[in-house]
Amino acid sequence: MAEIRMRPSAFYRLRARGQAPHMIKLPNGELRCRRANLDAWWEACGRDSDAWR
Incomplete structure (x- = not known):
C-alpha cells in the first residue's frame, strides 16, 4: 500500500466493493x-475506467 500511497482502510473499502486488484490469500x-x-x-x-468507479 505504500507503493500506491493509499491507506489500508481505503484499500480494504475498495476491495470490499470489488474494485481492488485480485488478491491471493496465503496459508498464514x-x-x-x-x-x-x-x-x-x-x-x-x-484511465478513469469503469473498473475504478
Whole structure:
C-alpha cells in the first residue's frame, strides 16, 4: 500500500466493493497481489475506467 500511497482502510473499502486488484490469500492469512494484477489495476485507475468507479 505504500507503493500506491493509499491507506489500508481505503484499500480494504475498495476491495470490499470489488474494485481492488485480485488478491491471493496465503496459508498464514496474509494477502498478496501479483505484480501484473497491480499494474493492470493501476493502469485502469489512470484511465478513469469503469473498473475504478
